[in-house]
Amino acid sequence: GQQVKQSSPSLTVQEGGILILNCDYENDMFDYFAWYKKYPDNSPTLLISVRSNVDKREDGRFTVFLNKSGKHFSLHITASQPEDTAVYLCAAGQGGSAKLIFGEGTKLTVSS
Template identity: 90%
Template sequence: GQQVKQSSPSLTVQEGGISILNCDYENDMFDYFAWYKKYPDNSPTLLISVRSNVDKREDGRLTVFLNKSGKHFSLHITASQPEDTAVYLCAAGGGATGGNNKLTFGQGTVLSVIP
């Protein structure tokens, strides 16, 4: 079954608004959570990540919220801009100790920011 799920295939937000992207996971052993951004015909690139020992991490307009008891994490993008339009992929994995950095990805959410 799908261990990492993004229930919303698409999201449309007005420019200047807040984009909220959601991700649910099933595996209790996951302790690393990340968001990747992908433009059409380009490779995914890491946006922001968080480990399970924190429940929030901010980086500029981006904030990741982690709810371990609910097996849920989200990405908030404030002051959304048209250039934020892309596919957003959530990912989760076990700790990288021992060298394993295998990630399981969600299905992706297409974010469209309209002027």
């Protein structure tokens, strides 16, 4: 089964709005959680990541919230911009392990 799951295949938001991307995982041994951003015809690049010893990490307009008991993490984007339009991939893995499991991706469109 899918170990890391993103609930929304696509999302559209108005420029300037706030949006939340969600990710659920199955393995409660995972202790590393990340969001990657992928433009069409480009490779994924790391946007933000968090270890399991914190439940929130903020970097500018991007914040990751981690809910370990619920096996869920989310990416909040504020003041969305057209250049945020991309596919967002969540990923989770276990410290010391070489595995990093990706979700299916959420295609975000920010309309101006």
